Amino acid sequence: MxxxxxxxxxxxxxxxxxxxxxxxxxxxxxxxxxxxxxxxxxxxxxxxxxxxxxxxxxxxxHYGNEMTKLFNEGLKGNLHEDLLTLSRTYHNIMNRNRKLISISLKGSSTLPDAVLQEASRNPKHLKNLLADYLTAMSSQGKVVTSNPEIQALSFMWMNFGAFISSLNTKEAVSEETLNEFIEESVRLFTKALSP
Amino acid sequence: MxxxxxxxxxxxxxxxxxxxxxxxxxxxxxxxxxxxxxxxxxxxxxxxxxxxxxxxxxxxxHYGNEMTKLFNEGLKGNLHEDLLTLSRTYHNIMNRNRKLISISLKGSSTLPDAVLQEASRNPKHLKNLLADYLTAMSSQGKVVTSNPEIQALSFMWMNFGAFISSLNTKEAVSEETLNEFIEESVRLFTKALSP
DNA sequence: TTTGAATGCAAGTACATACTTTCATAAATT
DNA sequence: AATTTATGAAAGTATGTACTTGCATTCAAA
Structure with a gap:
């Protein structure tokens, strides 16, 4: 400021x-x-x-930086590292827009479309990027994925749920807890998706 | 009706x-x-x-049935089956209260406490029950869990995110997609948490 | 048939909100 | 020193909201 x-x-x-x-x-x-x-x-x-x-x-x-640019630059082909980067980037961008997303979620009769869509834009992006990523990694035999769409959806919803919970100012999720969550959840998904 | x-x-x-x-x-x-x-x-x-x-x-x-009763009755000691039961029960109860939860999330200056807490009551319950469950299962050597609190949080946030997304009436998540999600996400967590 | 209950309609009250107009003041600029 | 700009204060307008009162109508119950 x-x-x-x-x-x-x-x-x-x-x-x-x-x-x-x-x-x-x-x-x-x-x-x-x-x-x-x-x-x-x-x-x-x-x-x-x-x-x-x-x-x-x-x-x-409004922080408009798209997931794609940050994601492409961080892509390494290592599932664990990439999921960490993805999750951290996602929370970083969502957190920068946290107040606009709050406004979007609360809704109103006369909100501009851009505001209304604020809550879902980056989650949608994350899901699409991850689905593509898992498909590519599967082709290289680096992950086992029967259903990349649903698996990407699962990962995105988990992070979306974490973010939504962090909007609740009464019982805020501490940054430490969020970091532990990111690390542990990425560990879980890495194990789940490894051959 | x-x-x-x-x-x-x-x-x-x-x-x-x-x-x-x-x-x-x-x-x-x-x-x-x-x-x-x-x-x-x-x-x-x-x-x-x-x-x-x-x-x-x-x-x-208001559908006040608590997770505990339904969860205790469904507890079998089989991680995959139990996680399925837990996830389905959770979505069932959340869905029955979906409108009250919408009201709670949108907020207002004069909402009764009971309404305000509606969105977080069952997620909190799910997380606590699952953390206890994972701890008990770990004692029996049935799961490997380094951090049951965070792992339970991850599972709960994933389902909470799925539920929040299903509140969006514009682009509703189909029941088929939600069922696929429940099955696949439980599969992922079962693999991730198995020895 | 009479009475009571439930509801609709019209007309209001009190208050609040978004916004406008006019005039005064202070600070910055010329 | 004079002028311009930006803001505050007061007083408003138009509209809307939550809610009330009084009377009429319809239907159910006695």
Missing amino acids: IANPTTGEKILLATINLMAEKGYDSTTTKEIALAAGVNEVTLFRHFGTKEKLLEAAFNRF | IANPTTGEKILLATINLMAEKGYDSTTTKEIALAAGVNEVTLFRHFGTKEKLLEAAFNRF
């Missing part, structure tokens, strides 16, 4: 924090202004409408 | 359907009345307030 945020930056930050916690509809512009430390009128001067405010916040904070 | 529902039943059904879709705050009493095919005044005659309406709907539709 920049040391001396502008008025607009403060508003965007307050927007994303409050909407992640309460959802779009349940967050009022009055609350956003209060949290940002500005007058409510100022909020409308900068962004026009509540809907445009969310769109601006989305564009400001 | 009863063949000839009373007015109250129709209201409760409309309540849970709409709130699961849109969340508590984003659902108006006007919309509920419309969906139930009754006048809005009738809604308040039956339930008093919107908050009491949700509480009544929760009490009406």
